[in-house]
Amino acid sequence: MPKVDICFSPELLHLYDLRGKVAVIVDILRASSTIVTALGEGVTHVFPVATLDECTAYGQEHGCLTAAERDGLPAAGFDLGNSPFGFLDARRPVQGRALSISTTNGTMALRRSLAADAVVVGSFLNLAAVADFVRAQGRDVLVVCAGWKGQFCLEDTVFGGALAARLTPDFDVRSSDATLAALHLWQQGEPNLSNYLLQSAHVRRLNSLEASKDFEFCLQIDAYAQVLPRWQHDRLINNG
């Protein structure tokens, strides 16, 4: 029976052997939710990059939209910030455009996971697509939490628990303590996910009105149930 494991931080990835596995990269607030939204709203492909300079360079080289934030705020000189709502603004249609997006934690998690057989991006918005894909692959899966500056992050972990719950009973969710803990936290949080995650230190750091809208948006389970950002060569495309 294939296993579900969860890596709580990119800083722990060296302890895992990714070969032959599916890696699910998670950065609920907000990179992975924003990437899912972008592809769901018709963006053709996404280049996740670590730095603002790379973001600009990709934008110029590939003629794509650029999205960047620093410390939770939109960075100056880019088309968009890191909010999913940027892709839902009728005044700036995104359909058919490519996107370069700067996200420190998420990009690090993704780049360190490329030894996996398949690398996809997960969020509550596309939980069903991720679960369907993993189930169809039938291989061990490692959920890679982007975390917050390398540290454990509640919302990414709870997503891991939600995925493990969807994969039960066809996958082994009991051979890893990390998966067990994530499942417990998901079971606790599920009845009122928003209230549960509002406790999160990370969520409380994002305490502006705009961030609060983003937060509620990112918790909508299966709002983009057909979107599966999958890594191909040098970019994420929708494999859903």
Place this chain on the structure above:
Amino acid sequence: MPKVDICFSPELLHLYDLRGKVAVIVDILRASSTIVTALGEGVTHVFPVATLDECTAYGQEHGCLTAAERDGLPAAGFDLGNSPFGFLDARRPVQGRALSISTTNGTMALRRSLAADAVVVGSFLNLAAVADFVRAQGRDVLVVCAGWKGQFCLEDTVFGGALAARLTPDFDVRSSDATLAALHLWQQGEPNLSNYLLQSAHVRRLNSLEASKDFEFCLQIDAYAQVLPRWQHDRLINNG
């Protein structure tokens, strides 16, 4: 208000600044529980070492008892294994003796934490002593989970939650997602701690009859409520 934070693995310790803090080293199964038991039963001081060779060398140099295990079993050529029951055997009194104990995960966690102002060893057996000490110090505390080969471990984390619960409301337990998660897991597990932790992958690895006795022993809350192993220069002594 001083803060409670929890580091889930020695592999994440570089992300934390230990200066000015109290570090609580935890390896519930079984190093920290065994060290507490040893000091509780009259051992004068403990040298935690990483390797079997070091354990032998300390034994010869300091004329102390030696305790070592490999893969959960007592290692050949040592006085004791890593079971707390070794210190409760009337046929081999330990009172007044020093001890050298080999523990890979626990020693690594301890050695990487020496930048802290005070380093103590925590277990369910001495939860009250740890809580009292931390409260008296009134400084930020970092619970350092030894984990399992660098990975997240349920029983160490749940101990962190139990300590955070004891320090509430005088300490801030909400500014770290790791602490929040540990508190949630403790609250879930507390009504039947043994059953809860029996799910743990690590616990299931220790599935011999002897290990099962050890497991139940290590979950006795405050059985050694006056024992506080504290690092002094090169050894752990009872500061309780």
